Amino acid sequence: MIIGEIVAVALRALAANTLRSVLTMLGIVIGVAAVIAMLALGTGARRAIQARIASLGTTRLSVNPTRVVHGGVETSDIHHITMQDVDFLKRRSRLITAIQPQQHRDLQVEYRGANTFVHITGATPNFLQVQNYHIAVGRMFTDDDGHARRRVAVVGTTVLHDLNLSDASEVLGKEIRISGIGFTVIGVLASKGEAAGGFFDPDDQVLIPFNTGRFIVFDTPYLNDIDVLAPSEAAIPQTMAELQRIMRRAHRLRPGEADDFRIHSQMDFLSALSDTTKIFSLLLAAIASVSLLVGGVGIMNIMLVSVTERTREIGIRKALGATRHQILLQFLIEAVTLCALGGVIGILVGVGGASALKDVMRWNEQVVPATVGVAFVFAALVGIIFGVWPARRAARLDPIIALRYE
Numbered sequence: 001m002i003i004g005e006i007v008a009v010a011l012r013a014l015a016a017n018t019l020r021s022v023l024t025m026l027g028i029v030i031g032v033a034a035v036i037a038m039l040a041l042g043t044g045a046r047r048a049i050q051a052r053i054a055s056l057g058t059t060r061l062s063v064n065p066t067r068v069v070h071g072g073v074e075t076s077d078i079h080h081i082t083m084q085d086v087d088f089l090k091r092r093s094r095l096i097t098a099i100q101p102q103q104h105r106d107l108q109v110e111y112r113g114a115n116t117f118v119h120i121t122g123a124t125p126n127f128l129q130v131q132n133y134h135i136a137v138g139r140m141f142t143d144d145d146g147h148a149r150r151r152v153a154v155v156g157t158t159v160l161h162d163l164n165l166s167d168a169s170e171v172l173g174k175e176i177r178i179s180g181i182g183f184t185v186i187g188v189l190a191s192k193g194e195a196a197g198g199f200f201d202p203d204d205q206v207l208i209p210f211n212t213g214r215f216i217v218f219d220t221p222y223l224n225d226i227d228v229l230a231p232s233e234a235a236i237p238q239t240m241a242e243l244q245r246i247m248r249r250a251h252r253l254r255p256g257e258a259d260d261f262r263i264h265s266q267m268d269f270l271s272a273l274s275d276t277t278k279i280f281s282l283l284l285a286a287i288a289s290v291s292l293l294v295g296g297v298g299i300m301n302i303m304l305v306s307v308t309e310r311t312r313e314i315g316i317r318k319a320l321g322a323t324r325h326q327i328l329l330q331f332l333i334e335a336v337t338l339c340a341l342g343g344v345i346g347i348l349v350g351v352g353g354a355s356a357l358k359d360v361m362r363w364n365e366q367v368v369p370a371t372v373g374v375a376f377v378f379a380a381l382v383g384i385i386f387g388v389w390p391a392r393r394a395a396r397l398d399p400i401i402a403l404r405y406e
Helices: 003-016 018-056 083-092 127-131 143-147 157-162 210-217 236-250 266-309 311-319 324-361 369-395 399-404
Strands: 060-065 067-070 073-078 098-111 114-123 135-138 152-155 175-178 181-189 205-209 225-229 261-265
Touching (some): 018 324, 098 127, 143 210, 205 210, 236 261
Antiparallel strands (some): 067 073, 098 225
16 A cells, blocks of 8 residues: 555545544643743734833943841831932933933823823923933923922823823913923923733833932922933943942942842843743633643544544555565655644644734734744654554554454
8 A cells, every 4th residue: 555545544544534533622722722822922922012112212221229127127218219229320420322311100180170190200301312302292391490390391192092182283372280290391202112911011111301300299309210321232231230339429329238229121121021921821821722632632542442443444554565664654644634734724723813813802912933943843853753643543453353343
């Protein structure tokens, strides 16, 4: 029996029991589709996070106060950073290309009866440079606006939507109220898009001059952050070391004393989030692949039933000259065909399902060709692994006993 005849016999056997073959493939289809969809969503989330952080500036470093620790236990009190630290950094730093102090708080914003809670940020005019933002309509406030403590504001596009404003130019020159205090809108930030994974929406904020926020809105001398720009990504480690040295000197910390501040880089944040999403997507794929194993067990079960049902047929084939290897190959081809066909259908379902989730749920997804190839190969391997035992059982049948089987 040549290989072409073996394949033809195997396919005819599958076609003779179409419903059973389809139901047997179902486990493989579900498994492959789930693996591809989960990995596509995980990869899409990781790429979206990378793009989002890159849009915020990869050379940006942030200095934040730490919480006070008593007896090894972190309390609700925090250390403080102030404008004196900013001035110290400006005088002593040789690597920093820009520095931007910040105060921020979530406060209520009102406009013509509509109101929402928004992230209010008191910042200096170089916020655009440090945070990698752009003005879409209007202008950014100036140093003079800050020195005069003018009540002017620059709003994000999400804020416009929350205040029922469809056109950015519509709000220019209008007054909004922040925590009951009137501010004139002078600009609208260009949108950075929806936040990846929902951890932060960069468009959901209102900018006000730093001194206006410090003395009128927030009424505190303490800063939430000091953001600085390193000269390049390669210079980030040296810039962080310089920041630490200057801040320790500004806070008069002795050698051996712990820092009362933290320095974060966007690259660290990017690495941590990417690793987290990668692990999470692999975990989801591992869970989804369990259904592939279940499908493999189902195929093995059906193939064992098929061997039992076709015992007499196997005896006749052997009596007509079919060898043990040809019988083994026939049943192995049946198992692999079921898994391969299920894998192809699963790939189509997985890619389509990922696209549907993107359109309906607005989730990020990206199907990687390597993932599709791995899923298909894995499905074929499942057919081989779980098809070997039934195939060997069929090949080992004694032809005389098989011919007597009823």
